[in-house]
Amino acid sequence: MTEHLTLPIDDESAERMRAGGLRLGLVDTSDVGAFGQWLEADSRGFHQPRPSAESLTAQVRGLADRRTTGVYDDSAADSASPVATVSSWPARLTLPGGTDTAAWAISAVTVASTHRRRGIASAMLTAELRTAQRLGVAVAILTVSEATIYGRFGFAPAAFAxxxxxxxxxxxxxxxxxxxxxxxxxxxxxxxxxxxxxxxxxxxxxxxxxxxxxxxxxxxxxxxxxxxxxxxxxxxxxxxxxxxxxxxxxxxxxxxxxxxxxxxxxxxxxxxxxxxxxxxxxxxxxxxxxxxxxxxxxxxxxxxxxxxxxxxxxxxxxxQDHLWTRILDVKAALEARRYRAPGAIALEVSDPLGFAGGRFLLDVSASGTAVVSPLDGEAPHGAAAVALGVGELSALYLGGVSAAVLARAGRITELRAGSADAVDAVFRTAVAPWLSIWF
Ligand SMILES: CC(C)(COP(=O)(O)OP(=O)(O)OC[C@H]1O[C@@H](n2cnc3c(N)ncnc32)[C@H](O)[C@@H]1OP(=O)(O)O)[C@@H](O)C(=O)NCCC(=O)NCCS
Known part of the structure; x- marks a missing residue:
């Protein structure tokens, strides 16, 4: 699948950057000069040493199949060097029950210290989420340098290390x-x-x-x-x-x-x-x-x-937190995994960014597969019912975070008594989810 390389840049964020005198654009990874500049900017953003020529050659080869985005400031002294970077690709994410799903992996999020805190990361991240949605990918994932950045975009830690x-x-x-x-x-x-x-x-x-x-x-x-x-x-x-x-x-x-x-x-x-x-x-x-x-x-x-x-x-x-997930499509994401026990759960999901909000009924069969349908009116008799943000649902997604703990923390609201325990009986996995690398 190469559609992720050719899909045009997100209009909304490109316009936001244009209004600030900046240019958001895809980097042609076959253009060694431009891609090399982008890789150097990525290293600079994480305060890493300048990559050697040998390392650059290896990275140009190894990272060419990622969607590579840069933000450029044509008024900067070194205008060929991007002032911000992000890279993404459709990874396969393993889910509880041995299934997997396409997940939009986001990496190399950097903004030059000369351009920080003017909304550049925000424009890049929301562009990534809309791009994933346009590609039909139900979940976005990342590993983070700081735990304070991505909650506002609907991400939450789902696997720990x-x-x-x-x-x-x-x-x-x-x-x-x-x-x-x-x-x-x-x-x-x-x-x-x-x-x-x-x-x-x-x-x-x-x-x-x-x-x-x-x-x-x-x-x-x-x-x-x-x-x-x-x-x-x-x-x-x-x-x-x-x-x-x-x-x-x-x-x-x-x-x-x-x-x-x-x-x-x-x-x-x-x-x-x-x-x-x-x-x-x-x-x-x-x-x-x-x-x-x-x-x-x-x-x-x-x-x-x-x-x-x-x-x-x-x-x-x-x-500590390691893999952060962000559900973009509740039905597709929840139907892709398997569950530990049968049950019916009404989910009232809020998502201020507008990707995944709504009322849903998750119906898990005896074999652990689920059907998710829109919920109009009352939750069915006997179903558990919770209200939660998309971040909290994303934290629960891989079965490693307890709904009971989130409820006690005030992050989930039980709409019927005992619902958090019921969610745990269905969602939790016997062995904690885990990601073995940084990306
Ligand atoms: C993290 C980073 C990408 C943020 O870029 P930025 O363009 O300054 O961020 P924005 O201006 O878009 O900020 C968006 C929001 O996030 C907040 N924010 C940004 N960086 C933050 C941080 N490190 N900690 C806490 N909040 C942060 C901003 O205050 C802003 O909040 P608001 O929406 O409430 O106003 C940038 O600081 C950076 O390059 N850091 C070094 C590399 C790094 O750690 N990258 C993350 C890799 S996972």
Whole structure:
């Protein structure tokens, strides 16, 4: 699907920018000069170093299939450099029940510090939402630098992540013995062999998106900063039948004093089976000259905690919002996922931006599939009924946020007693949704 590359720029936001003397336009990603300027502006916006020529070449190649938008100020001294950037693409988002949906992934939102707080990000974001709607995409998603920016656009956190630190001098393995073996691999080989593994994992994890192009290569240090690859090591886990079931990419940080107390940083771990999970974690925790394993951006409920003799050897820190979602089409979004229990729920959704508001009846069958219809008049007898904003509905969407908690926080109104619990019985997932990368 390439329609997302050719669909013209959003008129409403383009007009808003024009009124402020600015130009909102699509960047031709096959024009290496213009795209290079855009990539430099993106790095500048996040206060990152200027990309090297090698990194620019890799990014030009890896990001060419994204819809790439810039805002230009023709009166600026360096008018070829955009004063704002945003990039987007139709990702596949895994939903509860192993289904997935197209999701409008938004990334690289930056505004130059010379042009901040005059509504540029707002114009770009609303343009992205209207573009997604025009393309028939029911949900928008992003990961955020600050949690204060996107609520106003109807986004809310739907999947959380945590950083783990494990003291490997205290932690002794108490989990199951793995049946297979671990192989050291060059990064390119791990990337190639990992493809089939990651696809299997994706369908089992609500909140994950498909990793391809730059997002995939980047895991192995093969796109982006070329110096990173020098620090990375990769291993693959094969089960007893020799079938690859997982891989890990990691690096080491050497302390200035005790060479035998290095820190292993788990850059990425992907396991398709519990056996591979046990095999790779045990391998990582038993590497010599290491006293600490740090594992950023992992699940909030990592099973490895239960596989150690000393549960206190694993510490969770920085548990926080990670994937933010924004429903644009209530019927399409809610019908795309599966539910844990049958039930009927009346939803009165408010959306100040006008995309997804309305009254709906969600009717979930015994098999966990749903039909959503417009609701006129009273909610049917026996149905739960709640009033909520589109952000709150988006937070509930992946099953990782509790409606009961949102009700207690005053973010959801129960229109019938006990409705928040009823929503949880239908929406919640057994395992928390999770996204394993930043984008
Ligand atoms: C975040 C950023 C894109 C905002 O751009 P901007 O053009 O200044 O934002 P706007 O002028 O459109 O602001 C829209 C609204 O968001 C608010 N806002 C903007 N940035 C905010 C922030 N960092 N924290 C809290 N509120 C913010 C504005 O006050 C404004 O509120 P209002 O609608 O109530 O008036 C810009 O500050 C930036 O580039 N930051 C560094 C890169 C970054 O963090 N990007 C986000 C990546 S996820």
């Amino acid at each position: 945590a950083d783990w630190t494990i003291d490997t001098r205290k932690a002794k393995w108490a989990g199951p013995a793995a049946s297979g073996r671990v192989h050291m691999l060059p990064l390119e080989r791990a990337r190639d062999d990992g493809r089939a593994i990651i696809e299997r994992i994706r369908s089992a994890t609500p909140g994950e998106i498909d990793l391809r192009g730059h997002l995939w290569e980047r895991l192995f240090g093969l796109s982006g900063d070329p110096d990173r690859a020098k620090t990375l090591r990769a291993v693959r886990y094969d089960d007893a039948d020799g079938v690859p079931q997982g891989f890990a990419v990691y690096s080491f940080k050497q302390p200035s004093e005790d060479f035998s107390a290095q820190a292993l940083n788990l850059e990425y771990l992907a396991t398709a089976t519990d056996d591979a999970y046990a095999g790779l974690w045990r391998y990582l925790l038993e590497i010599d000259l290491v006293s600490t394993v740090t594992a950023p951006l992992r699940r909030v409920d990592e099973p490895v905690v239960w596989q150690l003799t000393d549960v206190r050897s694993a510490k969770k820190a920085d548990e």
